Structure formats: C-alpha cells, structure tokens
Amino acid sequence: xxxxxxxxxxxxxxxxxxxxxxxxxxxxxxxxxxxxxxxxxxxxxxxxxxxxxxxxxxxxxxxxxxxxxxxxxxxxxxxxxxxxxxxxxxxxxxxxxxxxxxxxxxxxxxxxxxxxxxxxxxxxxxxxxxxxxxxxxxxxxxxxxxxxxxxxxxxxxxxxxxxxxxxxxxxxxxxxxxxxxxxxxxxxx
Numbered sequence: 320x321x322x323x324x325x326x327x328x329x330x331x332x333x334x335x336x337x338x339x340x341x342x343x344x345x346x347x348x349x350x351x352x353x354x355x356x357x358x359x360x361x362x363x364x365x366x367x368x369x370x371x372x373x374x375x376x377x378x379x380x381x382x383x384x385x386x387x388x389x390x391x392x393x394x395x396x397x398x399x400x401x402x403x404x405x406x407x408x409x410x411x412x413x414x415x416x417x418x419x420x421x422x423x424x425x426x427x428x429x430x431x432x433x434x435x436x437x438x439x440x441x442x443x444x445x446x447x448x449x450x451x452x453x454x455x456x457x458x459x460x461x462x463x464x465x466x467x468x469x470x471x472x473x474x475x476x477x478x479x480x481x482x483x484x485x486x487x488x489x490x491x492x493x494x495x496x497x498x499x500x501x502x503x504x505x506x507x508x
Contacts, residue, residue, distance in 0.1 A: 327353045328363050329377030332370060336420040341427060346370065368433060375424055375437040381417055382441055385409070391451045396504055399456050400496045404489070407472050411479035411486050418480050445469060457504050464503040471499055 322330065331353035335344050349360040349370070364370040394402060410418050421441075428438040449472075450465030458464040475495075479486035487495070 324355075324359065325363050325373065326377065327355065328360050328370075329373050331355075332360075332374045333377065333416060333420045336374065336423045337416045341423060344370070344374075368431065371424070371427060371431065371434055372437065374420065375428075375434060375441070378417060378421055378424065379437065379441045382444070385414070391448070391455050393455045393457065394452075396456075396497065396500055399452070399500060399504075400493050402452075403468065403472070403496050404493050407475055407492065408486075408489070410472070410476045415480055418476060422477065422481060453503065460503075467499070467503070471496075 328349055331349045332344055335348055335352055339348070344367075346360040346364070346367075347357065349355075350357050353359070360370065364373045424434065424438060428434040446465060446469055449468045450461050453464045453468065454461035475487065475492070478484045
C-alpha cells in the first residue's frame with residue numbers, strides 16, 4: 320500500500336530527527352529528504368508545532384501497527400521472557416530509528432506541553448499492555464510489575480541505542496528478564 324503524502328512527510332521528519340536531531344528538523348529539510356517539491360511539508364504541517372505533532376502521531380501509528388495489544392494471553396515464564404526479549408530487541412534493531420525519534424520527542428515533549436498529551440498516550444498504551452500481560456501471566460501486583468517491566472525495557476532500550484553500554488548479548492538479556500520475572504510471577508512463599 321502506498322504511503323500518503325502526510326506519511327511521507329512524517330517518515331522523512333523521523334529520519335531527520337534521527338540523523339540531524341531537533342535542530343535539523345525544518346520544513347525545507349523534510350521536503351528535501353522526502354523528495355517532495357518545496358512547500359509540500361508546509362502545506363501539511365503549517366508550523367513547527369504542527370510538524371512535531373505529525374511526527375508524534377506517525378510514531379504512535381507505527382507503534383500501534385507493531386503492538387500485540389489484541390494478543391494478550393497467559394504465558395508460561397519462558398514464553399513471556401521470549402516475548403518481552405523479542406519486543407525489546409525489535410526496539411533497538413528493526414525499530415531503531417523510530418526508537419531514537421521517540422527519545423528525541425520525549426525530551427521535546429517536556430519542553431512543549433502541547434506535545435505532551437500525544438506522547439503520554441503512546442506511553443500509556445504500552446504501560447497498559449505491560450500491565451495486562453503481567454496480569455494474564457499471574458502477577459500478584461500487575462500494575463507495579465508492569466511498570467517495572469516498562470522501566471527495565473526503557474532502560475535497556477536507551478542503553479542499546481543511545482547509551483555507552485550498547486545492546487546486551489541475547490543470552491544476558493533473557494537471563495536478566497528471567498530473573499526479573501522470577502520475583503514477580505513465583506507464588507508467594
């Protein structure tokens with residue numbers, strides 16, 4: 320399916336955020352990156368704020384396309400480790416550019432309250448998914464444990480794409496997740 324002009328603009332803006340940062344994100348640069356005539360981006364997103372909102376909306380749309388929200392079911396711990404590890408690895412491999420753009424937008428959302436609502440909706444959906452996943456998998460405290468899983472995922476993802484440590488070895492990633500989940504899913508002593 321062909322992308323719409325709006326999607327072309329948003330995708331080019333995401334690439335610019337990743338490669339040039341917030342300062343490199345201009346209407347003219349987006350036009351050039353997308354291979355569109357000058358003024359095309361301005362016709363879709365008149366202001367910088369509108370362009371940033373377009374980027375966040377596109378990131379949200381892409382996140383929704385890859386989320387497993389409809390597939391929540393009880394998983395044995397080993398399957399849960401694989402599911403979370405796979406989602407995590409996807410964030411810093413195939414989804415790396417979108418992840419970097421999301422981090423850029425997280426910082427910008429703290430400076431621009433008008434972006435905060437969209438960014439918070441993105442995060443809320445992922446937090447709710449983690450909570451539902453922990454509940455289905457037998458957590459005694461699914462809200463707390465879901466938020467702990469998200470904190471772990473965000474920390475590992477940041478370290479993998481922007482931190483000094485890089486991506487963890489797959490075996491270590493799975494061992495860390497298994498250890499974390501062990502305390503959350505084991506029956507009370």
